[in-house]
Amino acid sequence: MKLYYSPGACSLSPHIALLESGLAFEPVLASTKSHKLQDGTDYYGINPLGYVPLLEFDDGTRLREGPAIVQYIADQAPDKKLAPANGTLERYRLQEWLTFIGTEVHKGFSPLFNPATPEEYKTIARDRLVSRLKWVDSRLEGMQFLMGDQFTVADGYLFTVTNWAKPMNIDLSPYPNLLAWRERVAARPAVQAAMKAEGLLK
Template identity: 80%
Template sequence: MKLYYSPGACSLSPHIVLREAGLAFDLVLASTKTHKLADGTDYYGINPLGYVPLLELDDGTRLREGPAIVQYVADQVPTKNLAPANGTLPRYRLQEWLTFIGTEVHKAFSPLFMPAMPDEGKQIYRDRLASRFQWIDGQLAGKAYLMGEHFSVADAYLFTVTNWAKPMNIDLSAYPNLVAMRERVGARPAVQEAMKAEGLLK
């Protein structure tokens, strides 16, 4: 398998999950600025949407979108318990979290990265993120991870997108349960390996 990624982007989530799963894969750097690979290949020829992540399976099949990729990876190694079994209510809870993180957190960060977005517009999204972080913090009360006591692919996704808080000058200290959960995820060996591989940790 090949994972097309850009350092620190949302592709860090499936990168973490692949390492948690213990599956063999190659990392392929796909610049989100130039949309070219290291050898000059046009990334749009691989993913017409131009963004990461993209997972290419050994037979050449390509899978886009982080929440789909992490569930696919989790289902390859059910004994690792990275996602509940398909068809169970806990699996739908996981999908609920992945959807919430994608639409309410990930996409609320996007305007903050846009230089053309006026400050007043950015403040609207900062306020939205604050309300979402407050809700997540409440959901994490008394729990180690989003789904309870066990790490899941949703935690990898939330960890990845909340990594953007610091560069965007968003203080997470008002959300102690979220901060504690981030520390637990960040200490996991697979997470450390993924971040080192992407040059995010020394």
């Protein structure tokens, strides 16, 4: 398998999932700025949408979209318990979290990254994002991870997108449960390894 990624982008989430799973894979750097691979290949020829992540199987089949990719990875290594079993209510709870993170938190950051976004809209977007982070903080009270005592791919995804808070000047200090959870996730060997591989940790 190949994982097409860009350092610090949302592709860090499947990068963490792959390292947690123990599955063999090849990371392939795909710049989200130049849309070129390191050998000069046009990334649009691999993913016409131009963004990461993208998972390519050995037969050339490709899977896009982080929440789908991380569930696929989890299902290839069921013993790691990165996702509850398909068909269970707990699996739908995981999908509930992945959808919330994708639509309410991940996409909540998008206007802040775009230099063309008017400042007044950035203020609105930031306020909405902060309200979502406040809600997540309330859900993490008394919890080790989003789903309870077990780390799942939803934790890897939320960790990835909340990494963007500092560069976007969003203060997480009002959210002690979220901060404590981030410390627990950051300490995991697979998370450390993914961050180092992407040049995000010395």
